[in-house]
Amino acid sequence: MTIYRNKIKAGSRSILVMALLFLLFMGTGISAAGSPEEAFKKSFPQIPAEKISETALQGVYEVIVGNEIVYYAPGPDYLLLGQIVTKEGKNLTQERIREIIAAKAKDLPLDKAIKIGKGPQRVIEITDPDCPYCRQASAFFAGRTDVTRYIFYYPLPFHKDAEAKALYVLCAKDQGKAYEEAMTGKLDNMKFQPCKDAQAEETLKKHKEVAKRLGLTGTPFFLIGDSAVFGANIPQIENLLKSR
Numbered sequence: 001m002t003i004y005r006n007k008i009k010a011g012s013r014s015i016l017v018m019a020l021l022f023l024l025f026m027g028t029g030i031s032a033a034g035s036p037e038e039a040f041k042k043s044f045p046q047i048p049a050e051k052i053s054e055t056a057l058q059g060v061y062e063v064i065v066g067n068e069i070v071y072y073a074p075g076p077d078y079l080l081l082g083q084i085v086t087k088e089g090k091n092l093t094q095e096r097i098r099e100i101i102a103a104k105a106k107d108l109p110l111d112k113a114i115k116i117g118k119g120p121q122r123v124i125e126i127t128d129p130d131c132p133y134c135r136q137a138s139a140f141f142a143g144r145t146d147v148t149r150y151i152f153y154y155p156l157p158f159h160k161d162a163e164a165k166a167l168y169v170l171c172a173k174d175q176g177k178a179y180e181e182a183m184t185g186k187l188d189n190m191k192f193q194p195c196k197d198a199q200a201e202e203t204l205k206k207h208k209e210v211a212k213r214l215g216l217t218g219t220p221f222f223l224i225g226d227s228a229v230f231g232a233n234i235p236q237i238e239n240l241l242k243s244r
Contacts, residue, residue: 036061039074047079055084056092067101067215069093102226104214112206113150114169116141116176121241124223125151126211129166129182130159133232134220138183140234146241151179153204154211154219161190163204170203171195 037052040063051064052072060080061072071080083093105124113124123141127134141149153169155162165182172178181187214221222229224240 036072036074039077040072043077044072044079057084062096064100067097069096069100098226098228101214101223101228105223108150108210108213109206110150112203113152114175114179116149116151116179117145117147119144119146119148121147121224123147123149125149126154126214126216126219126221127151127183128154128156128159128162128219129169129187130162131156131219135183135185137220137222137232137234137237138180140232140237142180144241152207152210154208154216155204156219161188164190164194166204166207167195167197167200168192170200171197 037049040047040049040052040061047063047065047070049063049065051062053062055062055071059073059075061074063070063072063079071082071084072078073080083091085091085093108124110124125137125141127138141147153166155166165187168187169175169178169182211219211221218230220232222237224237227240229236229240
């Protein structure tokens with residue numbers, strides 16, 4: 001159990017629900033700072049909270065920071081890092097994170113995406129042509145006819161050739177074919193004509209903005225319905241597609 005008073009320990013994300021229940025016995029209540037929002041900002045000014053709201057646990061508040069959730073107890077001014085899970089095994093924290101991302105994903109510029117397939121199930125994909133896990137997920141989707149994929153490129157800075165490959169795809173007349181070339185390694189020798197097209201560069205900029213809007217820092221990412229999938233979690237993706 002890890003409880004933090006006026007600080008965050010970097011990298012820690014593990015806590016038991018018992019920690020939250022423990023706070024209830026200690027007594028809670030809004031501090032002299034006023035509202036929970038005011039109290040939080042005073043005690044943890046270094047944390048860029050987007051929204052603070054009540055949870056099912058009395059005296060414990062949910063704090064949204066990007067795509068993450070932390071919990072705050074104003075009375076003792078404790079910050080709790082981890083997840084709330086019910087006795088039935090329902091992960092309330094993960095459900096809220098999915099809701100947050102789904103809300104951010106509304107009205108995405110799908111007309112700017114690379115569209116592949118004509119299946120009934122919509123999949124939004126954020127990917128990098130040089131990310132091995134992205135390629136693994138792409139291979140999984142390549143054989144399916146039940147999905148329509150809307151793909152946004154998010155070339156990561158440590159993949160030095162990724163942006164050139166993404167531009168090659170966006171410049172191509174047949175973007176679906178070029179995408180498959182990139183994701184199957186056929187462009188890895190970099191023996192292709194670099195694209196200097198202004199429209200493709202502007203489209204790639206829009207793709208990057210989508211990733212930033214969703215608060216992503218890595219790839220791949222998928223949105224299937226209202227369910228977010230981080231990484232090439234093929235079993236999770238399969239289950240989501242089966243349940244729809």
